Amino acid sequence: MKGILFTSIISLFLIACSDDQSGLQFKDQGRDVPEFNSRNAFSFIEDQLAFGPRVPGSDAHREAVNYFRDHFSETAGQRSVFVQQFEQEIYNETLPFYNVLVSFGGEHTDRIVLAAHWDSRPRGERDPDNPELPIPGADDGASGVSVLMELATIFKENPPPIGVDIILFDGEDYGEEGDLANYFIGSRYWGQNPPVPGYNPRFGILLDMVGGEGAVFPKEVHSVNFAPQLVDEVWSIAAEKGHGELFLNERGGRVADDHVIVEQYTGIPMINIIHHRLNESGQIEFPPYWHSQKDDIDIIDRNVLQAVGDVLLELIYNRIPVD
Numbered sequence: 001m002k003g004i005l006f007t008s009i010i011s012l013f014l015i016a017c018s019d020d021q022s023g024l025q026f027k028d029q030g031r032d033v034p035e036f037n038s039r040n041a042f043s044f045i046e047d048q049l050a051f052g053p054r055v056p057g058s059d060a061h062r063e064a065v066n067y068f069r070d071h072f073s074e075t076a077g078q079r080s081v082f083v084q085q086f087e088q089e090i091y092n093e094t095l096p097f098y099n100v101l102v103s104f105g106g107e108h109t110d111r112i113v114l115a116a117h118w119d120s121r122p123r124g125e126r127d128p129d130n131p132e133l134p135i136p137g138a139d140d141g142a143s144g145v146s147v148l149m150e151l152a153t154i155f156k157e158n159p160p161p162i163g164v165d166i167i168l169f170d171g172e173d174y175g176e177e178g179d180l181a182n183y184f185i186g187s188r189y190w191g192q193n194p195p196v197p198g199y200n201p202r203f204g205i206l207l208d209m210v211g212g213e214g215a216v217f218p219k220e221v222h223s224v225n226f227a228p229q230l231v232d233e234v235w236s237i238a239a240e241k242g243h244g245e246l247f248l249n250e251r252g253g254r255v256a257d258d259h260v261i262v263e264q265y266t267g268i269p270m271i272n273i274i275h276h277r278l279n280e281s282g283q284i285e286f287p288p289y290w291h292s293q294k295d296d297i298d299i300i301d302r303n304v305l306q307a308v309g310d311v312l313l314e315l316i317y318n319r320i321p322v323d
Contacts (some may be wrong), residue, residue: 013148023203024202025314026230026319029318030318031317033313033314033318036150038150046297049137056097057096060067068299072102072152075152081100081102082100088189091182099170099189100168100170101195104164105160109163113203114167114207115165116208118141118142118145118168118169120136123135126291133293135292136297140210144207146151147308151316167190169187170186171189188261201247203271209276219248221255226271227271234315235249238307241310241311254274255276257272273308
């Protein structure tokens with residue numbers, strides 16, 4: 001069965017995009033756009049938190065990957081889901097990791113990719129009371145996944161006009177502070193071991209911390225360098241929909257994240273929607289609950305989830321020209 005599923009996902013991920021910038025041109029197409037349901041997205045966060053911290057090697061980690069497999073098998077079909085499993089030794093411990101790959105619209109060779117990381121941090125260094133405990137990861141991990149899970153629910157009932165692939169990266173947040181070699185484990189493995197050689201979607205969008213209270217999304221610098229047209233379109237859509245107070249039309253920081261690894265290893269132009277800001281000294285600041293026990297369900301704002309979902313649906317269903 002694993003071989004059958006792998007063959008099926010391979011066929012769905014085959015791409016025939018060019019390397020020019022034509023895939024990054026956008027225009028209102030006059031198409032209908034389905035509605036995003038932030039209540040559903042919020043419930044998907046609750047489901048993830050119910051497992052406990054999704055730290056690689058834990059029971060919660062194993063239970064969560066089965067939960068994702070079940071959800072995406074129901075929305076995309078069993079043959080459109082592939083779990084890329086691998087092991088890696090980190091800090092003298094061999095751990096299992098699972099990237100979850102999902103495809104919608106297998107009839108389309110023209111495709112885009114949406115991504116988030118699903119693991120939660122094994123330590124909360126920023127917590128003044130319990131710095132050694134794993135964090136709940138409501139925003140840092142679960143929020144981006146929840147948006148993608150709700151998009152998958154929508155794609156099932158409203159097939160998008162372009163092929164859409166979803167990737168949940170594992171092991172993004174495992175490394176100790178400052179040890180970037182042990183962050184981004186899943187995206188690095190995926191980039192070095194592509195299930196589909198030559199995979200070349202038009203573009204990618206990474207979601208990271210997209211549901212927290214007080215969220216702001218300035219234009220992350222790597223994203224602007226990788227795909228300026230896409231950044232401009234996403235932030236323009238947000239402004240049109242009244243979400244300019246979230247999607248700030250200003251330069252953000254240069255955030256190391258999965259999108260940098262993806263671009264480095266595959267050349268796919270991927271942008272990052274991530275909650276951060278620059279302080280008066282020009283240094284990146286993440287939200288006050290970041291890497292602490294406060295990153296729990298109480299800091300999740302459904303209005304933020306709704307805004308991110310609204311913007312992505314408008315982009316996917318109505319702004320991408322297709323043949």
